[in-house]
Amino acid sequence: MSESHRALAHQFDDLEQQAEAATLGIWAFLITEILFFGGLFTGYAVYRTNYPQAFAEASHHLDILLGGINTVVLIGSSFTMALAVHAAQSGKRRALIAFLLATMLLGAIFLGIKVVEYSHKFVDHLVPGRTFTFPGAYAPQAQLFFSFYFAMTGMHAVHMIIGLAILSVLVGRAWRNRFSAIYFAPVEVTGLYWHFVDIVWIFLFPLLYLIGRH
Amino acid sequence: MSHPTVSPKLYFLVFATLLILTGVTVSVAYIDLGPLNTVVALTIAGCKTLLVILYFMHVRYSSRLTWVFAGVGFLWLAILMAFTMSDMRTRSWQPAPSGWTTASASWRADVPEP
Numbered sequence: 130m131s132e133s134h135r136a137l138a139h140q141f142d143d144l145e146q147q148a149e150a151a152t153l154g155i156w157a158f159l160i161t162e163i164l165f166f167g168g169l170f171t172g173y174a175v176y177r178t179n180y181p182q183a184f185a186e187a188s189h190h191l192d193i194l195l196g197g198i199n200t201v202v203l204i205g206s207s208f209t210m211a212l213a214v215h216a217a218q219s220g221k222r223r224a225l226i227a228f229l230l231a232t233m234l235l236g237a238i239f240l241g242i243k244v245v246e247y248s249h250k251f252v253d254h255l256v257p258g259r260t261f262t263f264p265g266a267y268a269p270q271a272q273l274f275f276s277f278y279f280a281m282t283g284m285h286a287v288h289m290i291i292g293l294a295i296l297s298v299l300v301g302r303a304w305r306n307r308f309s310a311i312y313f314a315p316v317e318v319t320g321l322y323w324h325f326v327d328i329v330w331i332f333l334f335p336l337l338y339l340i341g342r343h
Numbered sequence: 344m345s346h347p348t349v350s351p352k353l354y355f356l357v358f359a360t361l362l363i364l365t366g367v368t369v370s371v372a373y374i375d376l377g378p379l380n381t382v383v384a385l386t387i388a389g390c391k392t393l394l395v396i397l398y399f400m401h402v403r404y405s406s407r408l409t410w411v412f413a414g415v416g417f418l419w420l421a422i423l424m425a426f427t428m429s430d431m432r433t434r435s436w437q438p439a440p441s442g443w444t445t446a447s448a449s450w451r452a453d454v455p456e457p
Contacts, residue, residue, distance in 0.1 A: 152409055153409060168423070174424065178432065207399055215349065331392055332392075334365075342372040
């Protein structure tokens with residue numbers, strides 16, 4: 130790396146230092162994300178400990194099969210994202226584009242299944258608001274559960290959509306051959322973001338879908 | 344670059360382990376363990392998170408500073424949760440005043456008396 134790379138910003142000594150700064154930068158962002166979702170999880174913890182019975186009953190109205198499939202789909206997309214970073218590290222342009230597209234496809238499948246789940250909730254009147262009806266003793270508390278459900282999975286879905294937008298930009302840049310074995314920091318950083326969104330779902334799935342199933 | 348390449352084989356191993364743990368967490372949810380159900384579910388989710396962070400997110404092969412950055416996020420989250428919950432669970436809650444229009448007769452029925 131003796132000669133200057135065109136992607137090297139002037140404030141960095143070399144690409145390695147630039148990549149390290151990029152990694153720390155995205156982690157600083159992810160810390161704010163941990164605390165952003167952490168606030169939602171804390172609110173969830175408070176109300177679930179207050180109304181454990183109502184939360185368990187409300188959880189039964191979520192589709193465990195669709196939620197489970199989505200978990201597998203999202204973990205699969207993390208796997209293809211990791212392979213995309215690996216392809217970028219190895220300087221394999223075609224593999225990079227293929228794995229980025231595979232990640233986008235799996236992300237889109239996740240969102241599609243989410244749309245199906247949401248539409249079921251609208252049909253069943255389980256969306257918080259004036260039409261909310263819950264067959265059980267704890268209707269107001271169940272409405273609280275569904276408020277958390279829509280806020281948490283909704284914010285998660287927004288992060289997925291942003292991730293898909295970033296991935297599509299990466300595909301375009303990979304297509305124009307902007308990445309190489311010595312410069313692939315944008316792919317790596319996007320991967321870190323994508324894996325974080327996966328982690329949020331890893332917690333959302335058991336906490337929303339799997340409570341009180343026995 | 345700054346970290347050695349993780350082999351696709353290892354990625355696949357992590358991926359397979361994550362899928363197995365997903366299966367385990369679904370199966371365990373159908374077994375009645377009382378309050379331990381939540382503990383088990385969160386432990387499995389924690390293990391999955393650790394795998395994703397260490398291997399998919401390359402933290403295992405990253406600089407010490409990256410370790411610190413990844414760690415403090417969860418440290419602050421732990422502070423947020425611990426102090427909120429210790430406050431919530433140790434207050435002497437007053438009964439809700441009557442006139443809560445949307446509440447059914449079972450309003451707060453599942454909250455133990457202080």
